[in-house]
Amino acid sequence: MTHALVVNTGSSSVKLALCDTSGRRLWQEQRSWGLSQADAGGQQLAELLEQWLSPLLAALEPLPQLVIHRIVHGGAHFSAPTLLSPQVLAELENLVPLAPLHNGPALEAINWLQGQLESQLQGSAIQQWACFDTAFHASLSEAASTYAIPASWRQQGLRRFGFHGLNHQHVGETVAARDPDIRRLISCQLGAGCSLCAIEIDPQGQPRSVDTTMGFTPLEGLVMASRSGSVDPGLLLHLMRQGIGVSELDTALNRQSGLLGLSELSGDMRELRLQAGEGHRGAQLAIAVFRHRLLQGIGAMAASLGGVEAIALSGGIGEHDDALATELEQALAWLPGLRWLRVAADEEGLMVRLIAKSCVTSRRTGQRLA
Structure with a gap:
């Protein structure tokens, strides 16, 4: 492997990076897409890929023969970097309902690229790999991954998986390299999705996930841009008894809740900060609820660790919202000796390093990857 094209298809954007084997970026670009953009006259994913990615690929020389995708939900089966095949893609299709904002678009990008690259490579072999956001949390204990639900439900594989594992692992490795004395860390991934x-x-210096706030799907846990986070199941039962259907619930909880639903204005924390300063009540409420649930979650993670020595903020909000960082430090001043860090998210670099390691391991053991 010399160079790899890393494709990170999120719920609201597509990030592209061309990296060397160490994960160092040679270039990167990002474009927004999604239902909200499409509703406003913006692009759907297929249109974006055709108009933006196709010319970029045509300009690359040589064309990378390795493509790595971030996939949010790997279910119980996928807990390591995986070479994509028709059988694997069929299995991943079954996981789309578990992460509808992410897995479906990722598979759409995989299928589009497979056709595009095969035509440009004129029959040459191409490998597409997947790295999974759930994989880092495979180390969760039975107590941390099990829901208190009937045994017949648990036997269906209904359990807590956790997400954002790629960036949480990156944060853990980065903090370990910066400060080898840190043993207990809380990683805060705060962006459009939060965990x-x-x-x-x-x-x-090897990080291990002990607990996390997301669960069976990325909907559990903290307040997010348009996702509700944890909600009393009894509230949902109440709504269903009123006649609200599954599809309506899905849309409301994933796309119309969180910061957007609280503020009735925006899911963008930058916009909410500006409007809150101008006295917008909805923006003020959204920030207050977000902060309250975040503090609750940090307390829970500290309890799972039996104490905490450092808290690392990552993601768009975590890296750039100075007001939130100050508020958290003040609210958690009672924790002794706590170190506050900011770590730039780098899922793409971690994915390249994971695949490079997998390739080296496979060559040593004589396994064939393609």
């Missing part, structure tokens, strides 16, 4: 991860770091 926390309680991380133990061993003496060799």
